[in-house]
Amino acid sequence: MAVTRTALVSGANRGIGFEIARGLARLGVLAVIGARDPKDGMVAAEKLQSEGLDVPVVALDVDNEDSALQAVAEVKRIYGRLDILVNNAGILIDEPGGFKASLFDLKPETLRRTMETNLLGPIRLIQAAAPLMREQGYGRIVNLSSGAGQLAEMGSGYPAYRMSKAALNALTRIAANELGGGNIKVNAMCPGWVRTEMGGPEAQRSPEEGADTAIWLSTLPDDGPTGGFFRDRKPIAW
Template sequence: MIAVVTGSNRGLGWHVAHQLAGQEYHVVACARRHEDAMAVAASIRQQGGEASPFALDVTHPEQIQELAAWLTELFGGVEVLVNNAGVLLDQGLPLSAISLSQWQRTLDTNLTGAMLMCQMILPLMRASHYGRIVNVSSGYGSLAEMGEHQAAYRVSKAGLNALTRVLAAETADDGIKVNAVCPGWARTDMGGPQASREPADSARWITWAATLDDHGPSGAFLRDGQPIEF
């Protein structure tokens, strides 16, 4: 079983990659820098798991195409995709203070990158009539919880939630489940040291969604294993 995890070099991605390896998945550890991807794979192997590194910036479509070709050649299929790569560039900023470059980079990474990864992975999952896609979202992207500031991040995650629903509908008959997960406020580089959750505890709900059985949900926005409002 092959699991692809983007942004696996730190925070939630690091823990998800290790947790999936602990469940006997061969983890393809993706990170923007090759040495970071290598470090994740080495750590997994040191703990007895199986992993392969891949240098990937999800804002570069050609790199995603290279990953697709590499996965096809080496493994022939993929069972799990965790779209974890993300940025928060406008923390605490009102809309009037966000630069166009911040807006574009946020959408390119958090939304367009995830969309391209899903496009790339679908043929590999459909070939085996099985797949689990997890889009790592946030309560900031919930329309029910929408508030002020960090508009770029909020909009990118709201879009990611919409992408989740569309893709779940399109794959309903393919044995593929697609869900968005809000991991909660975790003590990562993005969440900060004052956050209330341990990264490993938040990551386990992403891992749970990535390993759902046939009775699990699809097209849901989940927090702690329970659906929340989009």
């Protein structure tokens, strides 16, 4: 009998995360919305419920170690397992100048806050989820990175965000290596420039388009890749 998979998506109350949760639920995955504010999560869940998708909500503040542990524990309490972890929550707070922000204007607090959310948040969740995945011999971990973190094409602008995503890519490789070549897959993906609160209204892609590769990586077959970086379901350079 086929196992019904469960997923936890951080920052899933809006944007790309919301579309990932929606897409997984449409595939029959028991997707859980992780939201810093459960009220925001419930608003998102009600939208999906209107589509016939039953998606629960857990409080999840990736900046808080206890919150990460409690969110994973709550998913286990609800479903008895956790098969898929999507590290979607992230921030871009470089100032002044937003996307044009300079390294030479970077404030230490901006870098600390960015690394806390974009790197330490995923580390906390992976550390919490990996024991469950090892126990059940199955897992899919997807880190939402960015082309801005590619060393192959690294440039200027929003330096804290760029460095955090480059570090997230390193985390992806380390976690994939430590979890081995079995049936726990760890991959990173770039959603492209997406029309969200972060990407802005001029972005080229819809949230649905941005979510597609993450959904694909979340549901990889047993012979699927691990330790890779993908855009539009195709490998890209680190």
